[in-house]
Amino acid sequence: MAHGMDPHRLLVFREIAHAGSIAGAARALGWTQPAVSQHLRLLERRAGTALVLRRPRGVQLTEAGRILLDHAEAVATRLSAAADDLDALTHLREGTVRLAAFPSASATIVPAAMSLLGERHPGVDVRLREAEPPEAVGLLAAGEADLAVTFAHGGREPQEPPGREEHPGLVRTPVGEDPVLLVLPRSHPQAGPADRPVDLRSLAAERWIAGCERCTASLRQACRNAGFVPDVRHGTDDYVVTQALIARGLGIGLLPRLALDAFTAPGVAVRTVPGLPPRTLFLVHPREADRIPAVRAAVQALRDTLVSAPDAS
Amino acid sequence: MAHGMDPHRLLVFREIAHAGSIAGAARALGWTQPAVSQHLRLLERRAGTALVLRRPRGVQLTEAGRILLDHAEAVATRLSAAADDLDALTHLREGTVRLAAFPSASATIVPAAMSLLGERHPGVDVRLREAEPPEAVGLLAAGEADLAVTFAHGGREPQEPPGREEHPGLVRTPVGEDPVLLVLPRSHPQAGPADRPVDLRSLAAERWIAGCERCTASLRQACRNAGFVPDVRHGTDDYVVTQALIARGLGIGLLPRLALDAFTAPGVAVRTVPGLPPRTLFLVHPREADRIPAVRAAVQALRDTLVSAPDAS
DNA sequence: GGTGAGACCCAAGAAATACTTATGGCATGG
């Protein structure tokens, strides 16, 4: 009862109606005449009524045929529209990418990449949602984002046994490194010439301002390697807040270059620290998402932006 | 490009979207899982983009998938509507019959049959068009009528060689006979008792009023058989006009019983004439029109009306 | 932490459908 109508036959019937004859429809389809004739016969048998009257010069639609043709046209229109829509998506005339990125990337490389993508494919729409890496991965897992820009400190997750992904089905590819820099008050005694590296061991007695959970872990690890335990006094994810505290002499801290590219407070000095491992930048997306043209294009734009950026390794 | 989208696959995709998984769609369709999987694979290959993301618990639609689902729903709705419409036509809840009939039938048996059909199938709509037999057949041949009620004088066409139909593709089935009666002025000397037949030979000296071309031919033939040539003074197709002339004594004439059933003028007398051949009533329709349920029902209603009518042979 | 269940894929064979070839009827038109 419900959609027992064979849509393929319906389209063949439409050809018959357009051509005005069975033989004409066969020519239009590149088939032989009996092929079309059989389709019509089966369609009429299922319909329970004649759809056409066989006339000497071709066929003439019955009332049932006229009604069926109406539906056939609607179906053909929809199929055509579906093909057009898919074509627009695959050729990037349309498409939406829901992108999740952490704040310092959202303020630097992401806008640059979005701009690049917009030049290449004006129809593709990127919707950015700011999220720290764990939340971003959660959005991907929940299907609420298509692509995420994340980072991790150290070349590899320290606590994760390799082979066991935190979220299965997601692929994470490194796309660059973001050096971690020392941020001091401008008046700090160690704030010598800008191009002079600072030894971490000389900062064992400082008060520290820590960032997010994983950044703090990275800081503690670096200090352990340098032979001391940092005196962490304040904690904030926000690199503007961090620098405000530092500028007032309330401590010193480590910030990645992306954060400093986004914003550097006038009252702070930035120095390199030899041996301090950079954080790695990743693109994360569901395993099959690179089969989505818009996502693939967004990935490419992000990679191209990172390659041309000075901080890419 | 245009409707390269396989509608069958589109419906399978719709099942996947509804079930939320490929295996679920397979269960809903009564298929195995790989069957559905292959449909999806081919659909995605043609689309050029992923339509779903394979997740552990099933699949999730991509943007392209959501758009395609929208079209799939529209197609499914149309197919269902098409099936419903055809079902209504085959079960005579709907339908239209364009009926052509000559005037005296249109005034008698046709309204009765339409009434009967209306009782049996209230949804079926009959559109009557009054037409003399030759015109009615022309309407059928032109596809402007579905069914015609016609008549012919004599058991067979006198001038037609048998086997050569006047309009190929039309079938003509006799459904009854309509006696031809003598109509006289009430004051006419031959207007004796109503049940007394009148011999045609006694009317050789009368003035005659003839009807249509074929009716006139029939009159001349009958008179020839009776041994005289009628003195035809007036001619009209209209049985009301004919009777008005007769009532005023301007002549006498022959009229079929259906015409007199429709209307008998007060000033005329009606008598039987032995040996006068009746006219035959026919139903005519395109050869395959009996495969149209509404036409078949209309034919049946007309036959049933004629069987129950007193003048049916 | 194995282990079973559920969801997916691939490859190859079986079943069903779709199309072609071959032939004949019927109506039209030079």
Place this chain on the structure above:
DNA sequence: CCATGCCATAAGTATTTCTTGGGTCTCACC
């Protein structure tokens, strides 16, 4: 009156479609 065009049927072939029988991966449950 024969040639042409349109349609139907029947049987054979070919292609599509579905199943069978492998395998991987993740999750949930002992």
